[in-house]
Amino acid sequence: MRFLVTGVAGFIGSQISKALLEEGHSVLGLDNLNAYYDVTYKQERLHQLERLPEFEFRKLDISDHDRLLALPERDSIDRVIHLAAQAGVRYSLENPFAYAASNMTGHLAVLEFCRRAAKAPMLVYASSSSVYGDDAVAPFKEDANVDRPVSLYAATKRADELMSQAYAKLYDLQQIGVRFFTVYGPWGRPDMAYWSFTDRILRGETIRVFNGGKMKRDFTYIDDAIAGLKAIATGEPHFADGERTHLLYNIGHNQPVQLMDFIRTIEKATGKTARIALEPMQPGDVTETCADISKMQADYGYDPKVSLEEGIGKFVDWFKTQRVASGPSRRYM
Known part of the structure; x- marks a missing residue:
């Protein structure tokens, strides 16, 4: 087609x-x-x-x-x-x-x-x-x-x-x-939390965590x-x-993750501990997302397979490679 x-x-x-x-x-x-x-x-x-x-x-x-x-x-x-x-x-x-x-x-x-x-x-x-x-x-x-x-x-x-x-x-x-x-x-959007968190954790910079970390994402x-x-x-x-x-x-994945658990997953993948600043809820944010994927499963056999730990690990590996390639000032060693 x-x-x-x-x-x-x-x-x-x-x-x-x-x-x-x-x-x-x-x-x-x-x-x-x-x-x-x-x-x-x-x-x-x-x-x-x-x-x-x-x-x-x-x-x-x-x-x-x-x-x-x-x-x-x-x-x-x-x-x-x-x-x-x-x-x-x-x-x-x-x-x-x-x-x-x-x-x-x-x-x-x-x-x-x-x-x-x-x-x-x-x-x-x-x-x-x-x-x-x-x-x-x-x-x-x-x-x-x-x-x-x-x-x-x-x-x-x-x-x-x-x-x-x-x-x-x-x-x-x-x-x-x-x-x-x-x-x-890999090749995601730099404005998204998983990207900015990874970047700041590797740099040793503080990450901003909204609603005191009391959020869940699918x-x-x-x-x-x-x-x-x-x-x-x-x-x-x-x-x-x-x-x-x-x-x-x-x-979606139908497995929402607590924000603090998400951060711990990035810490594990990077081998570094996050410096965290807890902040209030931001306008426009929601506290939870969770996809019911039963309709996709029934009509298209949709079966998400990649766990958050595996996916974040793949992203962090790619991210380090990209940053090293872009110059010495971006190295995380």
Whole structure:
């Protein structure tokens, strides 16, 4: 199949593209290469993809709907994997309009792209565990009430789901939304806690731990997340007989970890003890995430295999290699 992948230079976007290319599919990747975090990571992910046959790249901001709709490849796309978004809960407090442009206008542009294509491709798009807020009962099921977001980021992701539901009904578009739960691993995002904690622990610097450490997260290793996403993107959708509609799935691990246990796992992997500053709860944060993955298991045989200890170990090994390669000032010896 021929895939369009938005956010192709991102963490999940680059990894799903690699998995698809290695299976013989072709990928047209889009990314605006913004500077939310160090662009060199995005460029290196792209370099890895460009070594593979059947990959093409276009630098394009999906919120520029005129350019997106004018892509000459539009009518040759079989399926769209839409991952481009402005990420990060806390950054939404500082730059809210970036979220409106990328997450909402951008998502709408992708919906229009699919609707106007000669053969409307199935759309698989990224939502987030953030939509569950702080009211859902763990483990979070896809049919939980998610109408009380606690951050703008979560609100934009929920808005995406609602727009997709509307387009599914209005234009008979096949769509599947994926609610990711804290995906981590090598080549991840530098703004995420596991990355910054590892960096600071290795440097001997203090890490900030919010809500006094009384938080739990459902961590999903990148290989498990990609296995689930690829199953959805390449498989047949589990819509009701004769109906083209809109579905939602959780991709998580269903094993939430206490924040202090998470820090101890990084300490073990790095061989260093964390210096910790306990701080109050931050606006937009939630106290717990936990994915109910029974729907993914039933429909796609989803079976996350990588434990937190194994996954953090792999990340720390990669992280040390990357930092040593980047210069003496970054060495952790």
